[in-house]
Amino acid sequence: MVDIATRVYNHKWKIDPIVRSLIDTDFYKLLMCQSVFRNKRDTRVEFSLINRSKSIRLAELIDEGELREQLDYVRGLRLTRGESTWLRGNNFYGKRQMFRSDFMEWFENVQLPPYHLEKRDGQYELTFEGAWPEVMLWEIPALAILMELRSRAVLNRMGRFDLQILYARAMTRLWEKIENLRKLPGLKIADFGTRRRHSFLWQDWCVQAMIEGLGDASEGGAFTGTSNCLIAMRRDLEAVGTNAHELPMVYAALAETDDELRKAPYRVLADWHEEHDGNLRIILPDTYGTKGFLDHAPGWLAGWTGIRIDSGDPVAGAEMAIDWWKSRGEDPRHKLVIFSDGLDVPEIRDLYARFHGRVKVSFGWGTLLTNDFRHLVPNDALAPFSLVCKAVSANGRPTVKLSDNPEKATGPAEEIERYRKVFEVGPQQARTVVV
Amino acid sequence: MVDIATRVYNHKWKIDPIVRSLIDTDFYKLLMCQSVFRNKRDTRVEFSLINRSKSIRLAELIDEGELREQLDYVRGLRLTRGESTWLRGNNFYGKRQMFRSDFMEWFENVQLPPYHLEKRDGQYELTFEGAWPEVMLWEIPALAILMELRSRAVLNRMGRFDLQILYARAMTRLWEKIENLRKLPGLKIADFGTRRRHSFLWQDWCVQAMIEGLGDASEGGAFTGTSNCLIAMRRDLEAVGTNAHELPMVYAALAETDDELRKAPYRVLADWHEEHDGNLRIILPDTYGTKGFLDHAPGWLAGWTGIRIDSGDPVAGAEMAIDWWKSRGEDPRHKLVIFSDGLDVPEIRDLYARFHGRVKVSFGWGTLLTNDFRHLVPNDALAPFSLVCKAVSANGRPTVKLSDNPEKATGPAEEIERYRKVFEVGPQQARTVVV
Numbered sequence: 001m002v003d004i005a006t007r008v009y010n011h012k013w014k015i016d017p018i019v020r021s022l023i024d025t026d027f028y029k030l031l032m033c034q035s036v037f038r039n040k041r042d043t044r045v046e047f048s049l050i051n052r053s054k055s056i057r058l059a060e061l062i063d064e065g066e067l068r069e070q071l072d073y074v075r076g077l078r079l080t081r082g083e084s085t086w087l088r089g090n091n092f093y094g095k096r097q098m099f100r101s102d103f104m105e106w107f108e109n110v111q112l113p114p115y116h117l118e119k120r121d122g123q124y125e126l127t128f129e130g131a132w133p134e135v136m137l138w139e140i141p142a143l144a145i146l147m148e149l150r151s152r153a154v155l156n157r158m159g160r161f162d163l164q165i166l167y168a169r170a171m172t173r174l175w176e177k178i179e180n181l182r183k184l185p186g187l188k189i190a191d192f193g194t195r196r197r198h199s200f201l202w203q204d205w206c207v208q209a210m211i212e213g214l215g216d217a218s219e220g221g222a223f224t225g226t227s228n229c230l231i232a233m234r235r236d237l238e239a240v241g242t243n244a245h246e247l248p249m250v251y252a253a254l255a256e257t258d259d260e261l262r263k264a265p266y267r268v269l270a271d272w273h274e275e276h277d278g279n280l281r282i283i284l285p286d287t288y289g290t291k292g293f294l295d296h297a298p299g300w301l302a303g304w305t306g307i308r309i310d311s312g313d314p315v316a317g318a319e320m321a322i323d324w325w326k327s328r329g330e331d332p333r334h335k336l337v338i339f340s341d342g343l344d345v346p347e348i349r350d351l352y353a354r355f356h357g358r359v360k361v362s363f364g365w366g367t368l369l370t371n372d373f374r375h376l377v378p379n380d381a382l383a384p385f386s387l388v389c390k391a392v393s394a395n396g397r398p399t400v401k402l403s404d405n406p407e408k409a410t411g412p413a414e415e416i417e418r419y420r421k422v423f424e425v426g427p428q429q430a431r432t433v434v435v
Numbered sequence: 436m437v438d439i440a441t442r443v444y445n446h447k448w449k450i451d452p453i454v455r456s457l458i459d460t461d462f463y464k465l466l467m468c469q470s471v472f473r474n475k476r477d478t479r480v481e482f483s484l485i486n487r488s489k490s491i492r493l494a495e496l497i498d499e500g501e502l503r504e505q506l507d508y509v510r511g512l513r514l515t516r517g518e519s520t521w522l523r524g525n526n527f528y529g530k531r532q533m534f535r536s537d538f539m540e541w542f543e544n545v546q547l548p549p550y551h552l553e554k555r556d557g558q559y560e561l562t563f564e565g566a567w568p569e570v571m572l573w574e575i576p577a578l579a580i581l582m583e584l585r586s587r588a589v590l591n592r593m594g595r596f597d598l599q600i601l602y603a604r605a606m607t608r609l610w611e612k613i614e615n616l617r618k619l620p621g622l623k624i625a626d627f628g629t630r631r632r633h634s635f636l637w638q639d640w641c642v643q644a645m646i647e648g649l650g651d652a653s654e655g656g657a658f659t660g661t662s663n664c665l666i667a668m669r670r671d672l673e674a675v676g677t678n679a680h681e682l683p684m685v686y687a688a689l690a691e692t693d694d695e696l697r698k699a700p701y702r703v704l705a706d707w708h709e710e711h712d713g714n715l716r717i718i719l720p721d722t723y724g725t726k727g728f729l730d731h732a733p734g735w736l737a738g739w740t741g742i743r744i745d746s747g748d749p750v751a752g753a754e755m756a757i758d759w760w761k762s763r764g765e766d767p768r769h770k771l772v773i774f775s776d777g778l779d780v781p782e783i784r785d786l787y788a789r790f791h792g793r794v795k796v797s798f799g800w801g802t803l804l805t806n807d808f809r810h811l812v813p814n815d816a817l818a819p820f821s822l823v824c825k826a827v828s829a830n831g832r833p834t835v836k837l838s839d840n841p842e843k844a845t846g847p848a849e850e851i852e853r854y855r856k857v858f859e860v861g862p863q864q865a866r867t868v869v870v
Contacts (some may be wrong), residue, residue: 123490161648168603169607208596
């Protein structure tokens, strides 16, 4: 029996919205948003879309009108009562009332600020300006929209059975990956794939496959949860994540002197230290070079729960952290190392083999979990690519990110030079950025 | 939106019926039924299930109660008004009113006769006795039920995602086969896979994939239709097929003398000749050996449209037919050769390469179209196997089939010997029967 009402209802949609909820975003974005709301509420920032994969000419693939409709749709979104209840009432990382009342009242009434969109050289220039706590909420939906519009542009040219077979192949591929991951006893792994997912529905399927194949960690399985709040809410999973580069980048841009600049990354974590404990105390050390960051870290930071390795050679990064903990009198076996940069099964397997038992290992699996359609269509037109949406200025000053891979550095050249000097970053090994 | 009424309706079913229509059967079964109804209406026959794959212990896999429920369900079926209208009004092989009024009136009121079911040595003994036109209607539903109950027994042990991946893999496999078949210009191929299908829904999907991938022959594509009347009706396709071994087997069993026996296979086709012309005049020569059949064939048979090669070495069989046509002054290029025995893509490709252009070639693709789940589950528990349901006696006398492969011979040993003598069948090459 066809449900006629459903069919008619579906026909009424003017568009098929990609992002349908303000909590279809990464959990850490909301955590950071609350921190910014508390500590840097009036900072003016600009975020900008950056397509590192120049060969993907987004402005030729994606219709500008459709892109505007999707972005406008997000501006029309408000937090629903159920979403607010979940954020207020849910237990995150073992803690109730993670989000305070003043933040929630603000979030319940927030509207995403206007965007600025232009085409240039086959790419979209998409920027967002305004108060930091509002602008920062654009990052994940903007990326998810562009990724999915690109998927749709390719899928639109395919027939019904080609589509069915495409998804059959992608499902088979992911299931085979999961079957391989099952062989690693004690594995802990989470979905970090919201921003560069193939589509919302596909991410949701991937998460369900992870639950089914690896088991929910709350019941002894390997799957520790998803960074996506909406999916976590609907699928009754842990929402996971802590903090990202945008905090030290903006704090650094706001520094008045080189000395303040040098202290900025620690200042971020000092603010964080006040607010959070336990598994939320995860160091992200690579914004201006992991080595210098650890060498000059204050004593209290060695007591944090763990570290996230998000650029550079992950083995070198993790070994550096282990040496650092030892030098500070900490037992690495009680420390958590989260790998989250460009992972797929071979990398996960190798890192697991090397570090399992020496530290507590966990993986944040992103793009190659939720967007591995490589080689499944002609010209590899669905291959994932490297799209980011970053803070480019704060109160009128440019931001800079160095990371442990010069290919991932962002900011004006002269500022990058200044930062390299201030943070004593020596020569770095370049690594190709795929996703 | 969940359609609550649909959900409740689905919960009301006591069983999930496998065969839900009297025309969920092969088209040629109905053509033959009409012929038998006209010519041999009062013949008493016994049909019996024969599992040639002894290692598949059906009685251990399939619950007897479930099997009885499914068989009982078929006994409750009646031809619906829409099915009757389609059979009466449709154009089959370019001809209107293929089914005459007296036959249709009988068919509208027919109920399938009782069955006899027993377990023995891990197998089911399933037999049907009664008037030939009624009993013969059991063959296809009985096979489809046993095949699908076996599939269900294996699938019942699998989880939701394992099931989804299983079908994703099977779909991908079939689509890759179809992509290969697309490379053969002028190919003609039909679905002959009802009796040994994985399930009804799967056959229906396979047919849709064939339409999508190869194109309907009525619009210039390679897919000439399906033997399944229900699917043909619902998907607006040609219903295809002509006649089968059961006609010469029963006619032969009824013969009073060796001489009558010798003439029996031709008698079948003489009756057929009166009723049908054009593409329905397809010789099935192998019941008692192709060579002898062709050598002693009456002159009018060389004028028939084509031949179906269903056992033995298909190349040898087709070459024999070509030589025979030439010896009778016929131009083989105007003759149709239908291959239908154990085909998969490599066989189809080889036979196409050898015969395309020399004769009109067509393929009846059966089990490996609608039931290729080989190596997709542990212990290969979904691999297709060789199950048949044959006339074993007529008016109390045993039937015999020799075919061009001694592995496919059926009947009592001493009768097989007599038939081999009467039909002058020499040594035959054994070929492994997979499906």
